[in-house]
Amino acid sequence: MIRKILLFGSGELGKEFVIALKRLGQYVIAVDSYNDAPAQQVADEREVIDMLDGQALDRIVAKHRPDIIVPEIEAIRTERFYEYENQGIQVIPSARAANFTMNRKAIRDLASKELWLRTAKYAYAKTRDEYDAAIKTTGIPCVVKPLMSSSGKGQSTVRSEADATKAWEYGTTKGRGDLAEVIVEAFIPFESEITLLTVTQQNGQTLFCPPIGHKQERGDYQESWQPATISDVQLQEAQDMARQVTAALTGFGIWGVEFFLTKSEVYFSELSPRPHDTGMVTLALTQNLSEFELHARAVLGLPIPEITLEHVGASAVILAPEESKDPPRYDGISEALAMAKTDIRIFGKPTTRKFRRMGVALSYDAVGTSTDILRKRARDAADKVRVVVAV
Secondary structure, X not given: OOOEEEEEOOOHHHHHHHHHHHHOOOEEEEEEOOOOXXXXXXXXXXXEOXXXXXXXXXXXXXXXXXXXXXXXXXXXXXXXXXXXXXXXXEEOOOHHHHHHHOOHHHHHHHHHHHOOOOOOOEEEEOOHHHHHXXXXXXXXXXXXXXXXXXXXXXXEEEOOHHHHHHHHHHHHHOOOXXXXXXXXXXXXXXXXXXXXXXXXXXXXEEEEOOOEEEEEEOOEEEEEEEOOOOOHHHHHHHHHHHHHHHHHHOOOEEEEEEEEEOOOOEEEEEEEOOOOHHHHHHHHOOEOOOHHXXXXXXXXXXXXXXOOEOOEEEEEEEEOOOOEOOOOEEEOHHHHXXXXXXXXXXXXXXXXXXXXXXXXXXXXXXXXXXXXXXHHHHHHHHHHOEEEOOO
């Protein structure tokens, strides 16, 4: 049962996914906008194209004639996916899901207006006048995000009127793709936020991973831990919401569904139709199957009988200190790996920029161990690894 899989987007999440696919004997072509992207280093073939160029997408699909197309990033002409499905190619999770989730407007309106899930109050803006009106609608403080972005790019918080102009300029210039539009969301005074990895199967029930807590800085993931603290009532509500929205979008694979938790309420935040960056903690042996192994099985239609918590774990990112066009070197890996129940993943990105994720430190221990202990251990390990760039 060998499938030819075309992966659009070849970052660190794609790399672990390709490794999982290769362990199951699959054939993978990794596509990205630059050469030697992490997933390309472990794939069977590679292509370098502008994935916002619909004709380039068509050319690559016609050249390779894949059985399955898997998008890993947002900046793709996802409207082309409907035609690929018409050609008999399986799109993951589905052409509908890819189109909805790559754009915050589509997924937020689906969740709020069609499924009536609890979300923050929000409004959209294409112009500065619309933006000013949106802030009046949501109130201050509020959060401003590009309609198309990932890993917090272009996201900022408006805490006073003085922040508004900077947030507008950042949101309309730092998103992915060619959509110069933002969503303005009322700020929710949440106590914590979680990622609920949700697995939809071709021939099985929808499954949920133990919830993952995470910490962000500059709108980007810095640490994650599993399991997160959440009441049984709130977990059930989050699972119900995740089940509804993934069923409405249709398709198969793993989804990263994000929620804000207040003292008594659960708010739907966002959804990614692929492995989630906070889910890298599952590489720390926390589950019987990592999020990448789960995604590979779901994509291929292979059975997933259950998802079980095996260890408590934590992850902490390893960041580049500055920009360089040359490949970096890494010092301190030996020191980090000398720590018990700790591991390191270096992504293999060929260039750096300030705060770019270049690797991740992982820590795990027996179920019942405090996640605070493991978070500190993972952070200590990450701090020992130094990304050294050429001067």
